[in-house]
Amino acid sequence: MISFPNTISGLTNSEQELYRKLLRRLLKKRRRNRLRSKYYNGRNELHDIGYSLPPIAKDIDIVVGWPAKAIEGLANRVRLDGLLPADGGELPSSVSDLMDESDLVQLAQSVHTDAFVHSCSFVAVLSGDTSKGEPEVIIQEFTADVATGEWDKRRNRLKSALLFDTDDECDEITGIYLMHYGQTITIDPVGAGWKVGHREPNDQQRIPCELFAYRPDSKRPFGRSRIDRTVMSLTDSAVRTFLRSEIQAELYSVPARYFLGVTEDMFTDDDGNLVPKWQIMLDQVLSLPSNPQTGQNPVVGQFQQASFEPHLAQLRQTATMFASATSLPPDAMGVLTDNPSSAEAIDKASKELCLLAESCHTWFGHPWRRIIERAQILAGNGDVKTVQPMWRNPSTPSKAAAADLALKLVQGNILPADSEVTYDMLDLTDQQRSILRGEARRAQARKYIDSLTNGGTDVSGQSESASGNSQSTRTRTQ
Structure with a gap:
């Protein structure tokens, strides 16, 4: 359990007040953030309504992975493929080095996933300690359970942030x-306390930390979690349904019996101990003597076996409601139905998820652009290159369908064959794009050399002809 310090040595009064204000906000939100993490990791506790479940049910662990499905279903459609200069062309080597040192693509996937779980995540641009082998610039994520900040409504940005760096555990x-x-x-850390290490000046207009919020608005700039109250309530209902079915399954193959005209002494062993109830239920042959007091023979009956259908029906209904709340296809919940979802229903659910993913491209795209720009400034790059993120198509079309669409657009003269937009539609990697650009430059160079070898009949020839005509004109003028 993390113990957050309340007092820091070396802070001014205003800084100490800001620190404690942000710490109170972090602790206030931390309990709910940790609860959402439990649901995401399948470690949520059983919420018994106290009516139908026996006390022994509390010792049974039932895990329902629907919250993780809600997170991963959207996170898999919000994939950062790389960066592209805003003015086109090739990405500078300095930006490529920053991406490689920070493993930006993998980091982005973690940031997006944490934002879906906790409603937001924080990414800071920090100076690295080169004496310890760290890169000059560090791009680091801080999850919402160890970081918080204040939002500037007039500037639409963070005006302060408190970030706690923790160990692996x-x-x-x-x-x-x-x-x-x-x-x-x-x-x-200094001994048993904490002290200001060093102060680093930064921009007066923006702090070196960006907020990645899912579904932000004016009232909730820090966004909303996909594991909301609806998701948690439906997950609890599914856990109880699974648990009731598990308990019934233990006795499903054993019919319930009843006995008339018997006494308790008839169910004792040779030592006078009562026979366990489960052994009586599992006995295929029951030998019971007649009642010595009345002389009547015992009557043994059997109740009708209970059906699993009520549990299955409730589970199907809960899965359908969960799929609707999270914009997932109903079949993705792992519950089989007699009438599988039609292609139209699956397509409609996928479209809703794609619209959410496209909105995430806007919510997350601007923070990533500012992070890269800030990293270039901290690295000392004189010419800061404005970049924009490249996102994978959230509809995840097949390679054949994407290639067919790109071919039609190129043949219709809507897109050039060597355009970055065309490469993006074909879902080419950065390495493949670099290879194609290099081959295009070599082909252009060979074409230029061939034109010079053939006597300058192409562009060079036109230039020489134009130069000769200009000289003749000047001669006649004189």
Whole structure:
């Protein structure tokens, strides 16, 4: 369990007040964020309504992975493929190096997933310690359970942030960053306490930390989690349904019996101990003597076997409601139905998920652009290149369908064959794009050399002819 320090040595009064304000906000939201993490990891507790489940049911672990399905179903459609210069052309090597050092594509997938779980995530651009082998610029994610901030409504950006760096197990704090307009304060552990390590000036208009929020609006700029109250309630209902069916399954093959005209002494062993009830239920042959008091023979009957259908019907209904709440196809919940979803129903659910993914491209695209620009400034690049993220098509078309569409657009002279838009439609990797650009440059160079070898009949020849005509004109003028 992480213990957050309440007092930091070396902070001014205003900075200490800002630190405690942000810490209170973090602790207030931390409980709900950790609860959502439990649902995502399948570690949520059983919420018994206290009516139908026996006490022994609390010792049975039932895991329903629907919350993780809701997160991954959208996260798999919001995939960052790379970066592209805003003015076209090839990505500078300095930006490519930043991407490689930070493993930006993998980092982006983690940031998006955490934003779906907690409603938001934070990414900061920090100076690395080169003496310890770190790169000059570090792009690091901080999840919402160890980071928070204040939102500037007038500027639509973070005006302050408090970030706790933790170890791999998230059990111990290894560093703290306090950011506000104009300054980043690094706080280091000193003995049993914490002290300001160093102060680094930053932009007066924007702190070096960006907020990645899912479904933000004016009232909730830090977004909303996909694991909302509806998802948690439906998951709890599914867990109880599974648990009731598991308990019934234990006795499904054993019919319930009843006995008339018997006494308790008839169900004892040779030592006078009562025979366990489960053994009586599993006995295929029952030998019961007549009642010594009345002389009547015992009557043994059997109740009608209970059906599993009520559990299955409730589970199907819960799965349908969950799929509707998360814009997932009903068949994705793993519950079989007599009437499978039609192609139209699946297509409609996929379209809703694609629309959400396209909205995420807008919500996450601008923060990534500013992160890369800030990293270039911190790295000391004189010419800061404006870039834009390249996103994978959320509808995930097949390679054949994408190639067919691109071919038709090129043949219709709507797109050039060597355009970045065409490459994007074909879902080519950065390495494949670089190879194609290099081959295009070599082909252009060979064409130019051939034109010079053939006597300058192409562009060079036209230039020479134009130059000769100009000289003749000047001669006649003189």
